[in-house]
Amino acid sequence: MAIDRSPRNRMPEQAPKLRAKNFDEVALGFSPEQAKAEASRCLQCKNAPCKSGCPVGVDIPEFLKAVQTGDFEGAGAVIGRANSLPAVCGRVCPQEEQCEKLCLRGRMDKPVAIGAVERFVGDFGLDKTPAPYDGPRTGKRAAVIGSGPSGLTVAAELAKNGVDVTIYEAFHRAGGVLVYGIPEFRLPKSLVRAEIDKLLRLGVTLMRNVVVGKTVLLDELTDRFDAVFIGSGAGLPMFMNLKGESYKGVISANEYLTRVNLMGAYRADSDTPVQRGRRVAVIGAGNVAMDAARTALRMGADSVTVVYRRGREEMPARAEEIHHAEEEGVRFELLAAPVEILGENGAAAGLLLRRTELSEPDASGRRRPVELAGSEFTIGADMVIVALGTSPNPLIKDSYPAIETTKKGTIVVDGRGMTSVDGVYAGGDAVTGAATVILAMGAGRKAAAAILERFKGQ
Amino acid sequence: MNRIVKKRVLAPNVNEYVIDAPLVVKNARPGQFVILRVDEEGERIPFTICDMDKAAGTVTLLVQEVGYSTAKLAKLVVGDGVADFVGPLGKPTDLSAHKNIVLVGGGIGTAVIYPQAKALFEAGRPAAVILGARNRELLMYTDEFKRAAKSLYIATDDGSAGQKGFVTDLLKELLEADRQRAKNGIDCVMAVGPMPMMRAVANLTKEYGVHTVVSMNPIMVDGTGMCGGCRLSVGGKTVYACVDGPEFDAHEVDWADAIARLSLYKETEQAHRCRLTDETAGGQK
């Protein structure tokens, strides 16, 4: 077959100026023709290296082949074997560091836009009702704690294999970080709901407003279920213990995004209030920081500045997110370490920063910032959003000390995803600390396989 | 849906609700709280569990109309349901290490000390109780406390019931008398009410060196240790009321800080209230 030499297709996007003022999705998705054209760029390599870059092991060449021929449903079935949330992953996976990084086409010109095609296939399948599972039932019951990416994955995998699954969600809405964390303009909530509805149609039971460790205790679940999976997510936002952190206008990115996303504070008809800063500073440079910065713009801020103590190279956010933020008008104050939050009448008024210089790499492999004496300067800010990551949630551990955790508080699991308690598995941010949606899903898949294996042996 | 099975007016703008919540009540203990949303657009509002009936599967909450969402809640009647109801949250209160306890409740804080008074009574070591309110009308649960307390003292700002003055005046008298007697001394004060009241109690008991517990009511969103909105500075450390509390050592709390943070959403709340008043005024625009 002749090699298709056409360049990589780009998804159309809302213009930066326009989108910085609305919460509609930024990237608009491929048309069927674009999807087919992009899929045709795949070289169909024999030992497709892209597959090994996918944390859940989607058979990428196979689904691209189906798309090429216009068999979108077939493509969906291929992805569905490994990934129960394709419309989500097509949007939020860091493909440039996973499948697309290993794509051999990338050596010729640019890698195949696998993520964008996956997104197309996922969207295509959203309103298709999956056939309810009608294979043999295992007679086994599993409880899944948390309805974020890892929990949803475990639930789907188990349900598809004849296990009775009940999901326990602490919030009033299912989806975990997909609904409280990732903003509407990156991942529309209607889409998350559609993916979850699909799952429920598989026969999964969802219990909202149940906090495991409080409403029901873990040992009640281990009594009632044959296996338990903990996917309770990352926990409390970290602060820096800076002077001025309790001023009005200082807020964690978690709280800010939860108010805006989950509680819908960006809509006029929501009862949940949120502060609207005019000059906003965001401390941190990960994906959550980018989400917060871009959300602040959309909430009407005049200026938004991301403050980071390292340089551009070291920013942990996806290149695409940084690029989008920049296009929309977010400014970056790099090589600047926060020293103090300045205030006026108990409210934030600015940040005192100190210039840094990068020295040799530290334990995280990134170059360590060194503050330069006498280099203090200030920037104005009536709202300071702290996006420095999270520390694990103590609730489950507190209520069930038999679960072994690390010094940091993350849950310890073995190679199969099982905790120190027999039959209790864990995965996602509760185990790894804050990471990506797809890594959490990968952990979920692994744990689900181990649970099924266990059931077989019983 | 969790339905309201009983509602009664306790004081102007204060309603007592008994809500059907079998799942919540099962593992609930005094000192814990719940979060509810009135309807699909509702915000998440925390309430301390004021009483519970494990057999009937109900919890009792006292709701004071202080803003848009509580005003919305106040409109609900028996048979209505709330969209979401989650709990029990926070750590239960543990007063077991103390023998001679004084409970101090100011305003709606009465709702929080009532389950403590009841639990101590049932444990056979009833506490002395001090209640404070602006006036007689705003006093709540006095009959209940009369039954559960070792002795009941009342202070109102205008003197329309009990002694004219503040709860701290009464507490000071108790502590002073206790100091004179110097045996079986008061070894713990638990105070719940508006933050300025709790701060005043903390300052007073510090002089007497009496261990003091307060129940904090900061702004909350999730109530499960996720958003960080409920953070407080206690003993120089950042703590989270929803998972580490809601009770803390009153002498360790950074009061100025806590009071400043409480006023965070005052302005937005004001705008919302206007909206509600518009709606209630005939519902036409």
Ligand code: FES
């Ligand atoms: S209310 Fe969100 S962390 Fe406590």
